[in-house]
Amino acid sequence: MAASYREYQQLNLPSIEAEILTKWAEYQAFEKSVSLREGATPFVFYEGPPSANGMPGIHHVISRTLKDLVCRYKTMKGYQVKRKGGWDTHGLPIELGVEKELGITKEDIGKTISVEEYNQKCRQAVLRFKDKWDDLTNKMGYWVDLNDPYITFENNYIETLWWCLKRLYEKGLLYKSVSIQPYSPAAGTGLSSHELNQPGTYKDVKDTSVVAMFKAVRDDKSRFLFDAAGDEEVFFMAWTTTPWTLPSNLGLTAGPKIDYVLVRTFNPYTHLPVSVVLAKALVAKYFKAEGENADFADYSAESKLLPWKTLSEFKGSDLEGCRYEQLLPFDANTAQRAGGDPFRVLNDTFVTTEDGTGIVHTAPAFGADDYKVGRKYNIGILTLVDREGKFVDGLGEFSKRFVKNYKDDPAYVDVNVDISVKLKKENRAFKVEKYEHSYPHCWRTDKPVLYYPLDAWFIKTTAIKDRMVQLNKTINWKPKATGEGRFGNWLENMVDWNLSRSRFWGTPLPIWRTEDGSEEKCIGSINELNTEIRKANEVLGGDINKHYLHDGILDLHKPYVDEVILVSASGKPMRREPDLIDVWFDSGAMPYAQWGLNQEKLAAGDERPFNAPFDQNFPADFIAEGVDQTRGWFYTLHALGALLYDSVAYKTVVSNGLVLDRNGNKMSKRLGNVVDPFKTIETFGADATRWYLITNASPWDSLKFDLEGIREVQRKFFGTLYNTYQFFALYANVDKFSFSEKYIPLDQRPEIDRWILSSLNTLVKEATAAFDDYEPTIAGRLVEDFVDEHLSNWYVRLCRRRFWKGEYEHDKICAYQTLYECLETISRLIAPVSPFFADWLFGNLNSVSNRFTEGSVHHVLYPEVNTSVIDPALEERMQLAQDASSLVLSLRKKVNIKVRQPLQRVLVPVLNSSMQTQLQKVEDLIKSEVNVKEVQYLTDADGFIKKKIKPNFQALGKRLGNKMKAVTSAINAFTQAEIATLEKEGSYSLEIDSEPLILQIHEVEITSEDVPGWMVSSKGPLTVALDVTVTPELEQEGNARELVNRIQKIRKDNGYDLTDRILVKLSKAGTLADSIKQFGHYIKAEVLADKLELVEELEEGTAIEVNEQAIKVWVDKATRS
């Protein structure tokens, strides 16, 4: 007995998926999908490592679906796609999690808990949710190799990072420098940008702001100011919201292209006459319009209005180099102590005229921009605040005072206010006010952060900026704009990469330094370190490194590496620089570190001393992550690829957008609008979820996630496809179709079969193009449209009878082969996006036909288009048939004649012979679909058609330009005769604005509009007219059909099998009797009745109504003969 296609009660995606998962596990389907392609061209994919210390969310499902579908697609295209998994295990989120769990803060580490214990905790916490992640990976059908993942905390991984760092060090790209970083005095620690981006860190606060007046020094540079001011005192005005930085002021920065003015006025506090410099654009902020050129002599302390007068105007560049007197001189902040040449006006483009005065008070220690411009001009640096947040000694009355209330001291007096008061008194303040702005706070202590100079190690990415920009242009970005815009701009504005992190659980910086910093050494491997360890012991003697002499170092983390002391060339001890490196370096170096160092290659001085798979796996063909990784992983991969090997690290990158909730809000635990991926998958199935995520919006658009959308996908796409399969299986099992007959050549198949196969091949072509272009959304939507509109609602609907009527012979086999081929091809087309359902469908089909030897759809090749099957004319005329049917149905609706009532004819005006030929070929389909007996074609000759003419704007517009309006109205006024002439001659002469103009036939569109005296309906060039006369003859046939429908329903209600023969008795009733007599044969054939009897009286049986006539029907199974 031949195998049969599996049939189901109803679609249940989750149970299908459970079944397929079991099958995959048993057959090791994933492993096989890779091993089957051994020797094939590799397609290199990098997995961006997730951090398993948090639960996976629905947004992980979208990026992983994207990764998975590309890898599956490429596998089906014949590539070998290895997917090594990985785990990101270092970094702040993990440390913060552990601290929270232990209820400690950073300060406790090394005190209440040893670094060793702490890191042990981190190591344990890192993979806490690994099971959950593995579970999700499995359930969502993400194929990735989790058996041999790279793990960033492992020694061999860190060792490779060290090697990379050393290579950078040797190229002179790794350096130490002071940088201005966010720092929390209350917590005593620097903050990472990540910490600063915690929700709620930016708060609106009211600070005392002051516009300070810096007195210009008269010299050659500033002469133009004093000349204009008539030798009065001249001040530069600069605004600050942090008056505590004023003692550390060393410069004033102006924008070179900004316009400035010198204004004569009075100091509103001291009422002394002054001349001040500020940006022209900001004058209105400090001076009222009415005060301009007001009477200066009238001004007194009581005056409401401040008179002012513009004395001169100049550019910021004119101010460059002007000197000023120090605002708040003390012992501690002399120019000498600052080093450099301070108290000058500088120029930089970061200055804006949005706020303040257009002149920026510059304290290099307390602002990144200040620092940068300060260095450029060598104005030195003063850090007059210590790490606790209080002023140092030597600042007079301000010494030792906290610059902000870091200690929650109830008696705290705001030093910023005192500074402002002092300035007011000294004629050095122009305006003091409370200013509300958003300012970052330490998320842990809730105290304001300050920017503070800290030592840090940098990678000199700026050295190869141009090269990185150049390389970026070769990367295929999806979407393009992210690469050119967001990423491109980011590269253009690149700064050196600050690697340092003052944390505990991470990759230690492998640099050892002598105490005076004069000698240092960068270590590039474990062997090298062990050698150095022994050497140091030999040179320095004693107990130095005694724990590491025997076995070498066993763990490259803190605190162990910090215990190691090395020896410099000159014999001095060296200690490790205490920093850890940015975790982004960990992930950015994964192309190299995932394979680890190869000791032989290393010893041989290989440029690429990584284990062998590396050679085949760099750079990646494809990576994909969320768009939030643009400046994260995408950047670090790119930077390291360029820095280390002058290469891109990936050729194509897809950045997917955010997943928002259904109202467009970002999902966050705080808002409680997160979607649980497990629950979603369990409820709707991974395939429906994946399909929804991919087809609803382009991956890079942000997605408003709505469960209703998944439900719709489930119903509409999978439901339809499932039903189509179910339909096929039902009849194929009856007929024992197993594709054992020879493949019937297309020219021996009916039109509709050739049509659906043509459409199918068009679909294959277009879907493949879309996948090749990393546009899965387009591919998915194409398949959806095909399944719904073409396959299910046209092909199957029209062909239904072919499957259950008649014998198992040529036409039926054609139908089975065609539908089978469609289903099988669809299963392969959708396999990348919905891997479970595809494999289920494929498996169900293939287990009967055995057309493929492969056990899984994921092992076969993606369908190849057969262009010889594509017949555009055929697809076009089928469209005509669909349109014509739709128009006729619409007309039937208008006159309320149901489809079951046959009608005699439709008239179709044809404008040319090719249209008629096209229609004739699909005439039968139209007739059966709309239940009419004949199609008549009307041509001009019949004189029935009324035509409509419309200009072809596209063609005419180019030629005529601004004459279009006149021509349009001329054309609209055409008579039927004129249209006829144009059609006959192929051109027509017009006169527009008394100029002759020859109109060509292709410059207009002529459609038939009307058939006088008939009901018509049209769509584009197609018009149909319907003969709505119902003759008695037609009515009888209609009755018969109606009756068939009722009997079929009874059959179904009685639960008969499709093939059961029946006996029917009908009560004689009115005019129906005639119908029954006349169409008895037809009725019997339709309902598989052996006997159809008309009886006078029927006791039992079902009472039904046929076209408002009551009748009784009695149905019973015929006994088998």
Place this chain on the structure above:
RNA sequence: AGAUCCGUAGCUCAGCCUGGUUAGAGCACUACACUGAUAAUGUAGGGGUCACCAGUUCAAAUCUGGUCGGGUCUACCA
């Protein structure tokens, strides 16, 4: 603050690159119909200042500039 994406029907999205005269589809809603595969489908109906303003053009949802709103990233500044 800079960059970037988005804004079309109640909702989700096409169309925009390459301008062309009734702006489409699905969902939802209403009514009718179809069905021995269908949780499907068909027909009809309501529902749109294509965010706004200006410009270019004979012609703008489409091109240009700006504004507004939303998202994201980066930065945080006197």
